[in-house]
Amino acid sequence: MEKTELTGRIVTPTDPEYEQAIINNNLNDQKYPKIIVFCQNTEDVLNALKWAREKCIPFRVRSGRHSYENFSLVNDGLVIDISEMCNxxxxxxxxxxxxxxxxxxxxxxxxxxxxxxxxxxxxxxxxxxxxxxxxxxxxxxxxxxxxxxxxxxxxxxxxxxxxxxxxxxxxxxxxxxxxxxxxxxxxxxxxxxxxxxxxxxxxVSQVSVFSITWGWDDFEAAFDAWQHWAPETDVCLTSEIECRAKAADQIIAQGEFVGSANKLQRLLQPLLETGSPTNILIKEVPYIEAVHFFDDPNGNLPANRKRSGSFVAKPFPRKAILEMKHFLANAPNRDSAIWHQSLTGEVGRVAPDETAFYYRDVIIAQEYLAKWRHPFEERENIRWIEQVRRALSRYTTGDYVNWPDRFIKDWLTAYYGKxxxxxxxxxxxxxxxxxxxxxxxxxxxxxxx
The missing domain is CATH 3.30.465.10 (Uridine Diphospho-n-acetylenolpyruvylglucosamine Reductase; domain 3)
Known part of the structure; x- marks a missing residue:
């Protein structure tokens, strides 16, 4: 029987581009594949899968390199990378x-x-x-x-x-x-x-964007106002709020509205009237400028990271908000954060079993973020994420499969529900x-x- 040959752009450990080829967005838990094949077309993908099966070699599939747990890499195996297929x-x-x-x-x-x-x-x-x-x-x-x-x-x-x-x-x-x-x-x-x-x-043509910042003293009021407002406001408005470590002294709400800046200003009144907001920005821009506005350059750069997440089905009681505040007051560094995005609207109009995405009845997606610079900081940061997730689990449900976390025991149910x-x-x-x-x-x- 004729054996399959690998086709595409092939990178091995002896090639000068190997070090760059194995880098994912998360530098933590680095892995060292034997071969990376950058497929150029479907035929390359077919050949790569056949080759891996014939050789009985472990393989993983990779595209954007943003697998939080580096599931798209494998030691001593084949990485089938499709990132150069982008037509x-x-x-x-x-x-x-x-x-x-x-x-x-x-x-x-x-x-x-x-x-x-x-x-x-x-x-x-x-x-x-x-x-x-x-x-x-x-x-x-x-x-x-x-x-x-x-x-x-x-x-x-x-x-x-x-x-x-x-x-x-x-x-x-x-x-x-x-x-x-x-x-x-x-x-x-x-x-x-x-x-x-x-x-x-x-x-899409013009949209309106906003950004509002509060200091640490407004933590409870700002988050509570946002969590009651964001899932209930005009369906054309999707927003996020990032609660950063106390050392950063920033609670930042941002969002995008498919409509005018004047109407957005009116919709934002519940937030603008909460606490002492600063750095208030509300403007109408071409859609592509909004894309750039929300793009986080630091999120695109490889770093040592640990992330996890959950969904929120009903607003947090004050006790839960205080728990978040406690963890952020005692975070490993100023890069630690808890991030939230409003859902409902069109997301909630699909039944939980209509697609494999189960969590249709929730109001917020919540993500826990840690980043560090030195290897000796890894344990502290990973422990912090795990403590946050466990402490808030009594107020949350499930987890988003795109935020995988290897410490979740019943991960199948957490990701996919019923x-x-x-x-x-x-x-x-x-x-x-x-x-x-x-x-x-x-x-x-x-x-x-």
């Missing part, structure tokens, strides 16, 4: 775009803006579209246009076939409906290697041999062959 084709007649799965959010936004279009997605420009969309996808247009996966029409995906093979299939609401359902929030890398997405587009069994059924159908496996991948049901 975007726009069809204005059907108001759709076919986007190769290696495209970054920054490139997607810029290319679609040339046509006066967009899709709802995240805020960091270097994040890969694939991982974000497959896990759900939240961002500054979620409340008005829904999650990224809610705007997905079709995927092309390379799946394992037979004992050593690979094949490309399409999944949508007509073909392989169960697989398409699973790709709408079931997490990246569980069922195969997505090579392209087709999305419905939304026309959709777990259906996802495992899909896994059993499309990947019965568990070819696509990593520390928190969806397991198939055991099956006799």
């Amino acid at each position: 975007i084709q726009v069809d204005l007649e059907t108001m759709t775009a076919k986007i190769e799965a290696g495209a970054s959010l920054g490139n997607v936004y810029q290319e679609l803006w040339e046509y006066g279009m967009t899709i709802p997605a995240g805020t960091e420009s270097s994040v890969g579209l694939a991982g974000l969309a497959l896990g759900g996808g939240i961002g500054m247009l979620s409340r008005v246009f829904g999650l990224t996966c809610d705007n997905l029409l079709e995927v092309e995906i390379v799946k394992a076939s037979g004992h050593q093979g690979a094949e490309l299939i399409k999944a949508n609401k007509q073909l392989h409906r169960d697989l398409f359902w699973a790709c709408c929030g079931g997490g990246g890398g569980n069922f195969g290697i997505v090579t392209s997405f087709t999305f419905k587009l939304h026309p 959709n777990v069994n259906r996802l495992r059924e899909v896994k059993t159908i499309y990947d019965p041999f568990n070819v696509f496996k990593f520390p928190q991948s969806i397991p198939p049901f055991r099956k006799r062959f």
Whole structure:
């Protein structure tokens, strides 16, 4: 039998570009693959999967390098990197775009803006579209246009076939409906290697943005005002609030409104009347400027990080707010933070079992953030994140699969809620041999062959 050859741009440890090729956004827990293949087209992806199966070599799939737990890297194995597959084709007649799965959010936004279009997605420009969309996808247009996966029409995906093979299939609401359902929030890398997405587009031109800052003394009042206001305000307004460590002395609320600055000013009154806000900015801008406004340059740079998260189903009582405040007052450094984004709106108009993304009835997505510079600081920062998550767990529910955390024990239920069994059924159908496996991948049901 003729053996498959790897094709694409191949990088090995002896190549000068290897050190850069193995760097992910999270520098913590670095791994050292034997080979990285940067696929240029679908044929390269098919060959890479066949090659890995024939060689019985462990492999991982990578796109934007933002896997929080570095699940997209593997020691002594193969990394199938699709980041150089980033072509975007726009069809204005059907108001759709076919986007190769290696495209970054920054490139997607810029290319679609040339046509006066967009899709709802995240805020960091270097994040890969694939991982974000497959896990759900939240961002500054979620409340008005829904999650990224809610705007997905079709995927092309390379799946394992037979004992050593690979094949490309399409999944949508007509073909392989169960697989398409699973790709709408079931997490990246569980069922195969997505090579392209087709999305419905939304026309966009001018939007309005805001930013309001409070000092530490306004912590309780500012957060409480935001959490009651943000999920209930005009559906065209999606916002976030970042509660930073006491040393940073900043509570920052920001958001994007598909409407005029004058109307946004009126909508913001509950926040503007709370405490002593400073650095108030409210302005109308071309949409692409709003994209740049929310893009965090520091979030795009590799660093030692630990993140985790949860969802909030009802506003925090005062006791929970004080617990957040306590942890941030005793944070490892000024880069520690607890971040929140408002949901509801279009996100909540989809039933929990209509897509694999289960948490439709929540009001807020909440993320815990830590970053450090020196190796000896790792333990303290990771412990802080774990303590925050456990302390707030009595007030929260689940976790977002795009914020994976290896310390969550019942992670399957945390990520997928009551959709777990259906996802495992899909896994059993499309990947019965568990070819696509990593520390928190969806397991198939055991099956006799």
